[in-house]
Amino acid sequence: MTALGVLTPGSLAENDYPRIEQLLGSDIRVDLCRTGFAEDTRGVDVLRGTGTAEQLAEGVEGLRLAGAETVVWAGAGGSFADGWDGAQEQVRALARLAGMPASATSFGFVHAARELGLRRVAVGATYPEDLTALFADFLRAGGLEVTGTRSAGLVTAAEAGTWGEEDVLTLARAADVPGTEAVLLPDPALHTAAHLALLEKALSKPVLTASQVTVWEGLRLADRRVNAPTLGTLFTREPLVQA
Template structure:
């Protein structure tokens, strides 16, 4: 073979390997992570049972199922198994349990999972949002959740950020959009957020790892002149930074221009 032979990418994570803990029936976090991963960054997922089944006419997600996802043993086992690989960081791809746990409970979840992973750091979505808002230098937030989140779960989410020192200008589920995650269209989400975002807010967070949303970030930032965070984007940002990758990803939000705050 010639010394000048060209080789195709084989997906090897030469720059960073990111683990992902995701619900067993959710394709969105993994899909969006792969879209965000640039050359030399690989994504490795472990699935955890979630007691909620989506479909053409799904019920709203139940709070008991949300709580159970974050409890031992399944999520701990997933973290432990991911840690058998040479990963640089692990992302917890489930937002709604944070809303119920609160900031202190999230910190305990992070510590518990990091016992299972040893030296591999774990990024939690809502903790990542708080860090991202600090990095962006903003203190107010509009919170938009998936249409399958009940109103009380959205209120728990607003309370989470208030406890973190963030003023929540708006918090609601995107009612009117499809309740089946596979049926959410980015165009409809974009129009819904444009219509409902209050002018007074300094930032937007689109909660829910199962909400297909990273494709609308750039368009919303341009239309509203605000930084936009989404569950998968922001936890991927933190995981990248924990892995030592300071790259700015074009088209997926202003947050990628920033390092993790001290």
């Protein structure tokens, strides 16, 4: 049994994770614990506050007690809003707190793109434009070319959590532009696990989403690879050998 730990700021698309666990169809468990989440708003300063060591510590003990072997911080905006260097320091602090390998969903997007050999990606975000721009900057710092961004302008995670399949598909299509190798949907409040096959069929390219990438990143930290086609191209490709 491989036990993965996911830290979430509040109840962001929580039911995606048991669905993914079921679709993996293997000896993998995904444990969720919540951190502090005082205010549901997409303000940059507020999101930065969700990723402090004090906030992250609130969920770490629960993951240790559950027997998690790795931990991924799924508050994407509370990671990439600090920039590449700030997010790296945050992950190092989380690893020290948890006593296990740690990462964040933000880094998961970059690592997943690299594993699939992707260089040119587009972003479809429910976020306001300023936050979407910060995510695009984070991807560029990770060596990716961002071909375009699309912002839905939602100011709370609760709003994103109400979106259904058609809303998510519309956003992904709006973000897609010629020459894009993949579309990234970074909001962890979006329910996407049930829609991945449809999204990739509609766009004819890989689609990476927050909950999908979060679990994949936890597996990467645990040195596990699982073939699960219903979870998209990311879960059907053999890992590339990095130069």
